[in-house]
Every structure is written in structure tokens, then in C-alpha cells.
Amino acid sequence: MLREIKIVQYGVGPIGAELVKYALKKSGLRFVGAVDIDPSKMGKDLGEVVGTPKIGVTIDNDSKKLLAKTKPDLVVHSTGSYLRDVKLQLLEIMKAGADIVSTCEELSYPFLKNPTIAKELDAAARKNKVTILGTGVNPGFVMDALVLTATGVCQEVRSIRSSRIQDASYRRLPFQKKIGAGLSLEEFRSKVAEGTIKHVGFHESIAMIASGLGWKIDRIEETIEPKIADKAVSSEYLRVEAGRVAGVNQTATGFVGGAPLIVLNLQAYLGCPDPKEWIMIEGKPNVDLTIKGGVHGDLATAAVVINNIPHVLNSRPGLMTMKDLPLPSGWFSELQNFVQRKR
Amino acid sequence: MLREIKIVQYGVGPIGAELVKYALKKSGLRFVGAVDIDPSKMGKDLGEVVGTPKIGVTIDNDSKKLLAKTKPDLVVHSTGSYLRDVKLQLLEIMKAGADIVSTCEELSYPFLKNPTIAKELDAAARKNKVTILGTGVNPGFVMDALVLTATGVCQEVRSIRSSRIQDASYRRLPFQKKIGAGLSLEEFRSKVAEGTIKHVGFHESIAMIASGLGWKIDRIEETIEPKIADKAVSSEYLRVEAGRVAGVNQTATGFVGGAPLIVLNLQAYLGCPDPKEWIMIEGKPNVDLTIKGGVHGDLATAAVVINNIPHVLNSRPGLMTMKDLPLPSGWFSELQNFVQRKR
Numbered sequence: 001m002l003r004e005i006k007i008v009q010y011g012v013g014p015i016g017a018e019l020v021k022y023a024l025k026k027s028g029l030r031f032v033g034a035v036d037i038d039p040s041k042m043g044k045d046l047g048e049v050v051g052t053p054k055i056g057v058t059i060d061n062d063s064k065k066l067l068a069k070t071k072p073d074l075v076v077h078s079t080g081s082y083l084r085d086v087k088l089q090l091l092e093i094m095k096a097g098a099d100i101v102s103t104c105e106e107l108s109y110p111f112l113k114n115p116t117i118a119k120e121l122d123a124a125a126r127k128n129k130v131t132i133l134g135t136g137v138n139p140g141f142v143m144d145a146l147v148l149t150a151t152g153v154c155q156e157v158r159s160i161r162s163s164r165i166q167d168a169s170y171r172r173l174p175f176q177k178k179i180g181a182g183l184s185l186e187e188f189r190s191k192v193a194e195g196t197i198k199h200v201g202f203h204e205s206i207a208m209i210a211s212g213l214g215w216k217i218d219r220i221e222e223t224i225e226p227k228i229a230d231k232a233v234s235s236e237y238l239r240v241e242a243g244r245v246a247g248v249n250q251t252a253t254g255f256v257g258g259a260p261l262i263v264l265n266l267q268a269y270l271g272c273p274d275p276k277e278w279i280m281i282e283g284k285p286n287v288d289l290t291i292k293g294g295v296h297g298d299l300a301t302a303a304v305v306i307n308n309i310p311h312v313l314n315s316r317p318g319l320m321t322m323k324d325l326p327l328p329s330g331w332f333s334e335l336q337n338f339v340q341r342k343r
Numbered sequence: 344m345l346r347e348i349k350i351v352q353y354g355v356g357p358i359g360a361e362l363v364k365y366a367l368k369k370s371g372l373r374f375v376g377a378v379d380i381d382p383s384k385m386g387k388d389l390g391e392v393v394g395t396p397k398i399g400v401t402i403d404n405d406s407k408k409l410l411a412k413t414k415p416d417l418v419v420h421s422t423g424s425y426l427r428d429v430k431l432q433l434l435e436i437m438k439a440g441a442d443i444v445s446t447c448e449e450l451s452y453p454f455l456k457n458p459t460i461a462k463e464l465d466a467a468a469r470k471n472k473v474t475i476l477g478t479g480v481n482p483g484f485v486m487d488a489l490v491l492t493a494t495g496v497c498q499e500v501r502s503i504r505s506s507r508i509q510d511a512s513y514r515r516l517p518f519q520k521k522i523g524a525g526l527s528l529e530e531f532r533s534k535v536a537e538g539t540i541k542h543v544g545f546h547e548s549i550a551m552i553a554s555g556l557g558w559k560i561d562r563i564e565e566t567i568e569p570k571i572a573d574k575a576v577s578s579e580y581l582r583v584e585a586g587r588v589a590g591v592n593q594t595a596t597g598f599v600g601g602a603p604l605i606v607l608n609l610q611a612y613l614g615c616p617d618p619k620e621w622i623m624i625e626g627k628p629n630v631d632l633t634i635k636g637g638v639h640g641d642l643a644t645a646a647v648v649i650n651n652i653p654h655v656l657n658s659r660p661g662l663m664t665m666k667d668l669p670l671p672s673g674w675f676s677e678l679q680n681f682v683q684r685k686r
Binding site for chain 2: 152300334
């Protein structure tokens, strides 16, 4: 029987809090520390900050000292979407000898857009004999890993279309703001121009799909358009009048041999009548897959990240992606039942 | 660059023929031999027997001699559904140093129903440093691997239901006969009693799901009922009058802690109005997944088997199942692009 797996939470924002809450329900792993740079969280109990009873783990802002003191087996990392912002954090964690599961979107498949950083992270992982994985519900699951899995029944794949259509009415206010709900068309365009309305991860999802299939991506084109409310719609937090922006409609197209073979489309807006995940693979045979109602973003990101801990612990060292690891299933008994070997 | 992968087809029945036809389209692997005990196929060209142009590979019935002579890297095995019938074949292949992908249904997850044979096959694989996998569309994909994958977004799973609802009208005549189409109720019951109307693989699918989640199966209950035609239905081959059997409705229920937590239901009949794969996971969140129209059985079995060849070549030695290997995606460029290491 393996001992308990020691983990550290690195980043205790809204997503980090979801990760901690789910991880606290699992048996066989134990928080030994938490890192956040927010001065208002410094010295507070991790449980208290995420909204559960106290767990006796204090949030610290000195990651290096904390890692050296606690010697975690694995760090759950959730501080940013862009590799340039989190690279040094990831390198420091690996140098301390810990595996990493991170929500960093660009880490989910960094080899196309960030090949230099990808190589550097992979080299550091191998050198320190640890595994590093970027994942989440998207990128990481519905628009890449699940798409690839669906091609498993195909003898030919001619094109792939994946749509994620979400009703933002029931999401948190920051999410509703992030998709531009309530803005005028001009405000929306200006936020798109400054880069604040944007799902990060389409490049990575397209690159992962293409790599899994053995396709070579020529280029990726991306458009971000508003969903305009045709009648007034409301959420708990916001009211959007007809003619104003209800949310976002973002599309990324991956070209292979000059043809638009991978098209990913994300719609998230207030008042969406038929939320769903939809994957359409044209091939032999076709696969026309729908998840009715869609997959709940916040719950599912925490699930995908924590559910992959056993696979990361079992993996050979290196920078891994969801397509390299076994099926990303849930696990609901003692973690040690799923861990095949000691590190 | 790795050299071409040498493969042998072992079993050239209807499924074997589908496997060969798909494998012939892939680049980076090459048939070096084929085995079948059918005297009418002996000495014939493998391509000719499966309905393609000749490929210069002759079907032989002496497997031992053929394996010794051709030294394949991997054998595609398709001779039977039951481990007791194919065990000696599998052991012989592994002794010859070849990896195996097999369509044997009981091999897809043998640890619950056939633990002794499972142990023996795993030991032989490790001893000979080869990998052995049983897979196909079902068991192997839609009612187990895909179900487990769908739980990847869940923080809790309370129950799992998976239904495979197929219109048998467009399948081959042997398939239509196998599901009892055209029989009277009495004839159907007697064929069920003698074991000839039965999908093999529910025990294995339930066991794989449970193992993936960390659930312990108490027992599995199985029922096989007819689908009675409420009006006359026809296929290219058969006409079924109202009141006679149009096909089969088979259900297997896996009990966990006394509760029926995993329910798999397979319906295959002439005149089915809404064929589909349907997976319903009750949990946090729910996942309500449908593949409209379903997944074509014969095409998909060949796809799943051949698509898993790179994963088998890359795997550590031993008896593997779909839950142990990476995402079962299609691959559509040179096989060597997907193979990470020499054996």
C-alpha cells in the first residue's frame, strides 16, 4: 500500500477554490500547503478561504520555501492562462521534485503555439523525473480529448466540427462579464480588440486533435463575434436589453492542406435555449455526438484536473497532454488503488 | 525512423476480413502472414479472401510454423469470443514474441469473470515482453471506454446507464439471424436457452467501468428478451411478420453495495426507428451523451482494433485493457509517427 499523496494547491482564485473543494472529498491525498500571492489570503486557512471548514493548512506567498518545507508529491496549479506568465512557477515546482496538474490553458497542448517553452518544460520534467500536465474541461476535455476519443471508431476522418453552446445565465457574474453580457456592440468590439473577451485554448485543442490524428496544421483562423439579444434576457446578476450583447460566439478553424478540417465553435450567452456539447465527425463512419445540456464548466474543470491525478502519478516523466495519458475517468475510492508504482 | 511494423492476421472470418481491409489502407505496417483453420482458405491469397486485390500473402493453417518464419511485431487476432477457446492461440503468439490486438470479447476485461486466465495471460505477456489487448466497438468502446471517459468530468457518479439501440435492417444476414429476427417467440426462447442469442461482453464492460471508478461489483444480472414486431418489418434478407421476433433486447445490471449502479442495455432489431448510443451518468454534474444514429458495428470494430495498434506497440508489457491505454483515437499518417520507442 502506498502512503498518502501529499499535494500543494498553487493559486487559490475562483478555479483554485473549486479544485480544493473537490480534492478535499477524495481519500488518499492530503494538502500539505497552499500558495497564493494575494496579501488578503496570506496566513489564512486554505479551507476557510475556499468556503469549507478549516483544514489546518495555511496559505503562504513564498512558494520556494513552502515547496522545500512540504516536499509535495504533486502540485495542483491554477494561476493563469498563459505560459509566459506561469513558466517560472512551473519550473520552480518541478525543480522541487513535484508532479504538476495545471489549469493553464496554453499548457494543455503547447507544442504548436509555444514550442520553445514546451521543450523547456519537457526537459525540466525529464531532468527532475516528474510529470507535468495541463488540463481542464476546455481545453483538456470536451473540445479535444473527447473529440479524439470519438475518432477511435473511424476508419477515415474527413472533417471535425465541435461546438460548445452554453447558457451563461446560471454562471458566476465574473463569467457573465467575461463574455461581454450587457455591453453595447462598440464596447464588445473594443474589449475583443484589447483581448479581454477571448476563450484561451482553441489553438491548443486544434493542435492536440491534429497531432492525435497525424494531421499537419497549416494555420489557424479565429473570429470573435457577439451574440446580440433579440429580446431582453436576464440572469440573477444582469439584465440585457434587446439589441445589446448577450454573450460571445467564438470560432477557430484549423486548416490542413489548405482545407478547413477542424472547426471549433464556442457560444456562451444569456438566454441560450439549447445548451449542449456537439461533436460532428465526418468520416467512415460519421460520429454525431451530443451532450445534452452541456457540461458544467466550473464543476467539470475541477473534476478533470483532480481526476487526472492518478494518471499523472503513474506517468513516465515529461510534459504530457491528455492524448498521452489513459482515459480521463473519475475515480471514487482510495487514490492508492489507482497508483501503480512508487515514484 | 522506425522500420515497417510486421503484422499477421490470425483468423480470417467476417470480422477478420474487415480488419484486414482497414489495415491494408494504413501506411507503416505490412502483412507478413495470415492464419486460418478453414481448409477452403488454405493456400489462398489474403487479399483475395477478404475481397481486395492479391497482396502476396498466403493463408496458412500452421500458426506455429508461420509465426516462427515471419516473426511479426504484432498479431491481429480474431477467432472467437471466449477465452477458453482462444487461450492457447494467444499464448502461442506471445511465446513467438509478438504483441496482440484481439477481438475476443472476454479478453477486453477478463479480470472479473476469468481471473485465472487473465493472470496466466498477463504473466505470459510480461515474460515474453509483449502487450496483449482485447478490444472492439463493444466491448471495448461504446459501452465501457467511452462511458469511463464521460465520467472524467464528474465529481460524483451515482449511477450509469448505457444503451445501444441498433437498427439491424442494414446489417449482414448472419447478424440478423444472430439476434433472432424472424423467429417465433418459442424459437427465440430456445435459442436463448442454448446460448446462441447473446451479446458477449457485458460482464467485461461492467467490470471495466467498475474498476475504472474504483467500485466493487457484487454481482451481475442479465436478461435477454425478444423485441416483438408490432407490425411487419423487412430487411434486404428477411421479412418479419407482426407478432414474431424482430430482434433482441438484452440488459445487464451490475450491483455495487446491493444497488443496481451500472445498467447496460443492448437493443438490435429490424425496424428500429431511432438507433443511437446513449450514455446517462447521474452524478455531479450529470452527463447525458448521445451518438445519433449509433456507431456502425462492423466498420467501428475494425477501426477500434487497428486504431489501437500504436498504443499497443508503445505500451509496457502485460495484459492491457482500454482503460490502461491512451485515448483510443484514429491515426491517419505513417504508423511510425505514433510509435515512441523500439521494442
